[in-house]
Amino acid sequence: MLLTESGVKLNAQTPPVRREVHDPAATPMLQLYKRAIKEMKDRPVWDPTSWWFQANIHWTPQQDDSKGCYEINCFNGLFQPLPGATPEVLARIQASRRLVAGEVPLDPSVGVGRDRIWLKCPHRTYDFLPWHRVYLYFFERIIESVVGEPFALPYWNYLDTRHRDFPASFRPAKESDGSDNALYYSDRSPLCRDPNDPSVPSSEKPLIRDSDLNWQTAADQRFLERGDVLGLDRGFSFQLESAPHDLVHGRIGVITDQNVPLGMATPALAARDPIFYLHHSNLDRLWEWWRNQPPLEGDPPRTPEYIWTQEPYLFVSPNAQKTGLTAGESFGMVGTAYSYDQLAPVPTAVAGSPLAASSPRPPNRVSRSDDVLSVTPRGSAATQLAPEPGAGAAVASPSSRWILRFSEVSSPAAPSGVFDIYLDGPGAGAVAGQPAGSFALFGTHDHAIAGHAGQTASDKVIEVTNRMRELIAQGIDPASVRITVVSNSTSAAAVRIGRIELFSR
Numbered sequence: 001m002l003l004t005e006s007g008v009k010l011n012a013q014t015p016p017v018r019r020e021v022h023d024p025a026a027t028p029m030l031q032l033y034k035r036a037i038k039e040m041k042d043r044p045v046w047d048p049t050s051w052w053f054q055a056n057i058h059w060t061p062q063q064d065d066s067k068g069c070y071e072i073n074c075f076n077g078l079f080q081p082l083p084g085a086t087p088e089v090l091a092r093i094q095a096s097r098r099l100v101a102g103e104v105p106l107d108p109s110v111g112v113g114r115d116r117i118w119l120k121c122p123h124r125t126y127d128f129l130p131w132h133r134v135y136l137y138f139f140e141r142i143i144e145s146v147v148g149e150p151f152a153l154p155y156w157n158y159l160d161t162r163h164r165d166f167p168a169s170f171r172p173a174k175e176s177d178g179s180d181n182a183l184y185y186s187d188r189s190p191l192c193r194d195p196n197d198p199s200v201p202s203s204e205k206p207l208i209r210d211s212d213l214n215w216q217t218a219a220d221q222r223f224l225e226r227g228d229v230l231g232l233d234r235g236f237s238f239q240l241e242s243a244p245h246d247l248v249h250g251r252i253g254v255i256t257d258q259n260v261p262l263g264m265a266t267p268a269l270a271a272r273d274p275i276f277y278l279h280h281s282n283l284d285r286l287w288e289w290w291r292n293q294p295p296l297e298g299d300p301p302r303t304p305e306y307i308w309t310q311e312p313y314l315f316v317s318p319n320a321q322k323t324g325l326t327a328g329e330s331f332g333m334v335g336t337a338y339s340y341d342q343l344a345p346v347p348t349a350v351a352g353s354p355l356a357a358s359s360p361r362p363p364n365r366v367s368r369s370d371d372v373l374s375v376t377p378r379g380s381a382a383t384q385l386a387p388e389p390g391a392g393a394a395v396a397s398p399s400s401r402w403i404l405r406f407s408e409v410s411s412p413a414a415p416s417g418v419f420d421i422y423l424d425g426p427g428a429g430a431v432a433g434q435p436a437g438s439f440a441l442f443g444t445h446d447h448a449i450a451g452h453a454g455q456t457a458s459d460k461v462i463e464v465t466n467r468m469r470e471l472i473a474q475g476i477d478p479a480s481v482r483i484t485v486v487s488n489s490t491s492a493a494a495v496r497i498g499r500i501e502l503f504s505r
Contacts, residue, residue: 018281048316048318057271062268134313158208166191167278185274187263189251189252200489212438213244236290240287242439249440250264251488252279253265264279285343305328364504367478374495375487378489380484404463404501406500407499416442421484427482
């Protein structure tokens with residue numbers, strides 16, 4: 001077994017506790033995190049304990065990047081020794097290159113193979129959650145090897161309304177003594193430096209808005225894989241990845257005027273931002289909460305046995321040995337390898353009034369638009385929904401929940417970006433206020449390396465119940481709603497939407 005061969009032990013007598021980053025009890029871990037980042041950034045890319053090596057496990061740019069790339073000439077340059085390197089260092093560099101690249105060629109134009117260590121994050125697959133769980137686990141072991149102390153990643157619980165702004169310790173570029181803040185990253189939204197930045201429209205504040213989370217839609221899923229309580233061909237893993245995963249990435253990262261996504265806005269660079277690991281720590285926590293919810297009668301197990309990759313997810317131990325864990329082995333990690341201070345998505349003391357859960361009956365399609373909707377960067381586009389033929393008058397009870405499905409969603413340029421959705425009555429003026437919902441694209445155009453998101457069109461399922469109830473109270477026919485999609489100012493991109501449908505349950 002790879003894990004045993006590398007000398008890493010999964011079970012600990014006292015599992016380290018991952019705590020919410022705003023909790024004062026998380027401060028010691030944040031200080032260790034800072035120490036580790038500073039040291040790891042000073043190490044060469046080929047060193048498995050360097051910041052860049054660990055980030056490249058997630059993904060890398062294609063070329064022209066001295067911290068990570070996979071185009072063959074650029075890749076080879078990462079493993080060039082400095083003048084005067086000792087035979088021991090030369091041997092370590094060559095061993096690292098073989099480990100990173102793998103032994104099964106993929107394409108002569110790239111430096112990595114099918115059994116590579118870098119560029120491995122799986123998106124839009126069932127391995128999304130367990131792979132990232134194992135990634136964080138081995139990342140923590142690397143941190144421990146650097147600082148020489150036990151370590152547990154904090155998590156950022158942006159579902160908590162008290163913590164919607166960017167964590168304060170990650171905002172400033174400098175510490176109070178004038179030294180660099182290791183938690184700072186330059187390619188972030190202006191709201192990550194100043195929550196009240198006047199250059200950002202009020203509709204895009206705070207950094208993480210209710211519309212960026214769509215949490216209850218994910219929480220209500222009864223299946224991990226496709227097929228769900230909404231009957232809209234979704235599942236918990238896919239829905240959680242859509243929101244809050246993609247949206248938090250998109251809200252933190254930025255896209256340049258040349259349609260180049262940077263930082264958290266692109267898988268190629270996301271793991272270079274220290275907040276990345278706290279974001280995924282929270283997603284892992286939410287998955288564990290969902291996994292432990294009792295299934296309804298007739299539901300399948302919340303941890304099915306038949307959909308996972310059976311081979312271990314490959315990583316590197318601190319002593320530069322190949323290691324890994326399977327998806328099945330990852331399920332028992334919480335409580336043995338580490339634990340959380342709490343699994344509840346939102347602390348009881350600050351929990352709002354959730355929407356009432358719906359019974360598992362099929363949704364009713366109320367209206368639709370088959371016209372292609374195209375939005376330009378920092379632009380907007382609107383379409384008028386038309387009643388579903390033969391559906392009759394829309395039934396809108398006070399308890400009805402309302403769901404939008406956007407189909408064939410793709411981007412002609414940078415496959416990243418954040419988009420806000422506004423719902424109004426027919427003939428309404430310019431959109432205003434907070435959006436009814438949001439969605440994000442988070443992917444790459446790296447066609448030479450298969451297996452990442454953003455390469456094909458996808459669907460988005462977004463709950464818009466609160467806004468629909470407001471419109472219904474104003475006497476607006478639910479079947480005649482106007483939909484406006486607006487490209488965010490700090491993560492501006494283009495998007496094409498093939499079809500829009502509105503459902504009620």
